Amino acid sequence: MTQVPPRVAIAGGGLAGMAAAAALGSAGFEVDLYEARSFLGGRAASYPLPNSGEAIDNCQHILLGCCTNLRDFYARLGVEGKVRFDRTYYFLEPGGRRSQLRAAALPAPFHFLGSFIRLRFLSASDKLAVARALLAILRERNGRTDLDQITMLEWLKEKKQPPRAIDRFWRQILVSAVNEELDRMAACHGFQVFWLGFLTGSRNSEMGVPAVPLGELYCLEAWKRLPQVRLHFRTPVEQIVVRDGRASVVVAGAPQEADFVISALPLDKLRQVAPLLPLSELDCSPITGIHLWFDRPVTDLPHATLLDRTVQWFFNRAGGRYLLLVVSASRSLLELSRAEIIELAIRELAEFLPAVRQASLERAHVVKEVRATFSASPQAESLRARPETLARNLFLAGDWTRTGWPATMEGAVRSGYLAAEAVARAAGCPHRFLLPDPI
Ligand SMILES: Cc1cc2nc3c(=O)[nH]c(=O)nc-3n(C[C@H](O)[C@H](O)[C@H](O)COP(=O)(O)OP(=O)(O)OC[C@H]3O[C@@H](n4cnc5c(N)ncnc54)[C@H](O)[C@@H]3O)c2cc1C
Known part of the structure; x- marks a missing residue:
């Protein structure tokens, strides 16, 4: 590195921008x-609720043990201990019958074998079919070249998966993980979730749930470890201008001094501030979060996935009284009012948790994120942008860029690290920030 450290301007303080800032800040x-x-x-x-001031997350965010780069980012901020990992996945059927999928001490890919055989919501023939398809994932993962061109549903039909196995196993896990329906999801993403999350290292599948509101993970105290990073809040980047092949950011009407620029903006915002950049359009997929506060505990489970209904998950946020419900790829809810969504959520929840029928709802809050993530379709993969642009000092990050991952926190951090690596290369001091998959 030269004596005067290069200056980098980053637009956007989501996980992609923060990860790029933390990586470059720690590299000088x-x-x-x-x-x-x-x-x-x-x-x-997370943000404070208007009336109570209580900090809530916009929606439940979970990670898997295999999200190595996200965990590395948390470690850079010293907050990795604020995420709790759980080995058990709970499945509930309408009526309340429970099943558990729990990683045992056996080596991968056999660590789920015992609990998989005991799942009560699939028949023996469903389980045999699923096991055959899981083995096919191991076999076909490296050999097939069409996985980013076909949908996961096409692949599952090719593998003759019975309708119940598709609905109760594949759809139940993948729609939440990728935020897209099976008939719109590129098969490569379904493969990756199962291969990396469930068929490799036995700790890869552990579910990480932040034990504090998300905002606490990136609080100002944590950033004190990285004094080279200056955070500017309420400071929108108005334009990214490119002159003579060099980019700069315009803030409060003035171009800012920087040797390099990283845009870590969502695609639609980047199009607004840099309309001349050649960028492909990507479709979006929504997520709806439903926060329910009851007057008494309605469950003793920490979380569970709910079979055969609209609501896919609940997370127990406080002693069984405050539940956060999640519906991924929630197109069917977009036209409903907030009151209708709450009514549907309570009705469905009562089918799984009988205690809901006796409880009174004290408060509810609905978050509809219409543009939650890009749609991880077969068409999208080739349209995702690489970090490098036509301007030699401008690099792109964001969950929508080409990371190989669907739009997730891990994908966003990967994109930030990849953009940071591109900056370091361009500055003449190559640096490796991206960690390999834990296999
Ligand atoms: C409801 C919901 C639930 C989710 N659940 C999960 C989950 O359980 N697990 C998981 O891994 N992922 C989940 N995701 C996906 C995950 O949140 C995203 O993939 C990730 O946070 C995207 O990070 P990003 O930095 O790419 O973009 P963003 O988080 O969108 O960050 C972009 C930043 O740029 C800022 N910005 C915009 N315009 C400007 C401007 N002109 N100047 C300066 N700043 C600007 C924005 O305010 C924002 O802070 C979920 C997403 C949603 C919406």
Whole structure:
């Protein structure tokens, strides 16, 4: 590195921008991160509720043990201990019958074998069919070249999966993980979830749930470890201009001094501030979060996935009284009012948790994120942008860029690390930030 550290301007303080800032800041770069809002985190953030002031997450965010780069980012901020990992997945059928999928001490891919055989919501023939398809994932993962061109549903039909196995196993796990329906999801993403999350290292499948509101993971105290990173809140980047092949960010009407620029903006925002950049359009997929506060505990489970209904998950946020329900790829809810969504959520929840029928609802809050993530379809993969652009000092990050991952916190952090690596290369001091998959 030269004596005067290179300066990097980063637009956007979501996970992609924060990860790029943390990586470059720890490698000796001077970083200015510009965030339009008064807090960090973007789509993985918490904010105070208008009437109570209580901090809630926009929606439940979970990670898997295999999210190595996200965990590395948390470690850079010293907050990795604030995520709790759980080995058990609970499945509930309407009526309340429970099944558990729990990783045992056996080596992968056999660590789920015992609990998989005991699942009560699939028949023996369903389980045999699923096992055959899981083995096919191991076999076909490296050999097939069409997995980013076909949908996961096409692949499952090719493998003759029975309708109940598709609905209760494949759809139940994948729609939440990838935020897309099976008939719109590129098969490569379904493969990756099962291969990396469930068929390799036995700790890869552990479910990480932040034990604090998301905003606490990136609080100002944590950033004190990285003094080279300056955070500018309520400071929207108005334009990214390119002159003579060099980019700069315009803030409050003035171009800012920087050797390199990283855009970590969502695609639609980047199009607004840099309309001349050649960028492909990507479709979006919505997520709806439903926060319910009851007057008494309605469950003793920490979380569970709910079979055969609209609501896919609940997370127990406080002693069984405050539940956060999640519906991924929630197109069917977009036309419903908030009151209708709450009514549907309570009705469905009561089918799984009988205690809901006796409980009174004290408060409810619905978060409809219409543009929650890009749609991880077969068409999307080739349209996702690489970090490098036509301007030699401008690099792109964001969950929508080409990371190989669907739009997730891990994907966003990967994109930030990849953009940071591209900056380091361009500055003449190559650096490796991206960690390999834990296999
Ligand atoms: C409801 C919901 C639930 C989710 N659940 C999960 C989950 O359980 N697990 C998981 O892994 N992923 C989940 N995701 C996906 C995950 O949140 C995203 O993939 C990830 O946070 C995206 O990060 P990002 O940095 O790419 O973009 P963003 O988080 O969108 O960050 C972009 C930032 O840029 C800022 N910005 C915009 N315009 C400007 C401007 N002009 N100047 C400066 N700043 C600007 C925004 O305010 C924002 O802070 C979920 C997403 C949603 C919406």
